[in-house]
Amino acid sequence: xxxxELIQDLDEILATxxxxxxxxxxxxxSWTFESDAINLFESQLDIxxxxxxxxxxxxxxxxxxxxxxxxENYFLISLMIKGIRYVRKYLVPLKSYKSQKxxxxxxxxxxxxxxxEGRKDIVSFKPVKKHAQIEIVHRGLYxxxxxxxxxxxxxxxxxxxxxxxxIDKFKSIVSKDIFPEYIxxxxxxxxxxxxxxxxxxxxxxxxxxxELITEEQKIRIKIHYNFLSGFTHLTNRGFNLTKSNDWRSNxxxxxxxxxxxxxxILRLYLLLMIDFFSNTDHEVQNVEKLIIYLDEIGKxxxxxxxxxxxxxxxxxxxxxxxxxFHAKRGKLLDEKIPYYKDPFERLKGQxxxxxxxxxxxxxxSPWHDHMRx
Numbered sequence: 281x282x283x284x285e286l287i288q289d290l291d292e293i294l295a296t297x298x299x300x301x302x303x304x305x306x307x308x309x310s311w312t313f314e315s316d317a318i319n320l321f322e323s324q325l326d327i328x329x330x331x332x333x334x335x336x337x338x339x340x341x342x343x344x345x346x347x348x349x350x351x352e353n354y355f356l357i358s359l360m361i362k363g364i365r366y367v368r369k370y371l372v373p374l375k376s377y378k379s380q381k382x383x384x385x386x387x388x389x390x391x392x393x394x395x396x397e398g399r400k401d402i403v404s405f406k407p408v409k410k411h412a413q414i415e416i417v418h419r420g421l422y423x424x425x426x427x428x429x430x431x432x433x434x435x436x437x438x439x440x441x442x443x444x445x446x447i448d449k450f451k452s453i454v455s456k457d458i459f460p461e462y463i464x465x466x467x468x469x470x471x472x473x474x475x476x477x478x479x480x481x482x483x484x485x486x487x488x489x490x491e492l493i494t495e496e497q498k499i500r501i502k503i504h505y506n507f508l509s510g511f512t513h514l515t516n517r518g519f520n521l522t523k524s525n526d527w528r529s530n531x532x533x534x535x536x537x538x539x540x541x542x543x544x545i546l547r548l549y550l551l552l553m554i555d556f557f558s559n560t561d562h563e564v565q566n567v568e569k570l571i572i573y574l575d576e577i578g579k580x581x582x583x584x585x586x587x588x589x590x591x592x593x594x595x596x597x598x599x600x601x602x603x604x605f606h607a608k609r610g611k612l613l614d615e616k617i618p619y620y621k622d623p624f625e626r627l628k629g630q631x632x633x634x635x636x637x638x639x640x641x642x643x644x645s646p647w648h649d650h651m652r653x
Contacts, residue, residue, distance in 0.1 A: 296573065344518075366433070449467050543581055
């Protein structure tokens, strides 16, 4: 991929994203929740524009750091506008029952009856902690009229306060404040909000619960999150790629990978916005043309195997090489191509035609004859 072509496509998708608000034909009435959705999207769009500027200045560490931010935020924002399912755990009151298991089953009878009578917020339930607790998958939250469903993650995002969570735990400060007992209570509440809903691992669990990702896609997400974290936190690996004496030998791949992240992440955000507004009383104008464009840009850059797309010819070659290597030693591997471990090394490998000498398997890079970016 030539650098000029990549930049041109990047500019186009950034312009398309900037114009997305103008595509929305608002209905007569709208919810704050709906206008917040577009505001959240544009807040991430601003960061993605900054990444492009940083890359143009050869500031790749900063670019990777911000790419991790918008990548991580995508899954939280997805839950805030599509995550209608959430999990809560409750103690099962023993009351006068002879055993905890009996108490649990009596409680489930009550819940089942409530569901039959029209209760809409319970999806399923199961016992935990040897029936001492019940884990309920809820659907909600519903409006007071019961006709509007807004994900609880939206309200959690509004409510959570990192100061109350992280700072108010320091008793040397809080104990000298007014009403310290209330501050301590609120600190525990916000800590709980983070640990149940907002920690990245729990965000991914919630994304699986809401069928936004699969278990396999969760692994892919964590691989990219881990790679980008290698720049967010000081690691020898991240330092060597971007700041070592010969880092300029990596410059083409650093540029391309950052731009591929922008393209892929921004495409996901646009598809998310289209899906969201298509289920409101508002209209996304010329949406069919926009979807066709996003499909085309997705196919063009499918060589970057990301979260939802499929492996490339390069991934197939690598796995065939591995399969043949193991077969010679009597171990037969299945047909499922495993995900890669390192996005940078994979991209670099895709640009280099090679033959595996031990197996004779060859890979012909589509960029081998014009390695200019």
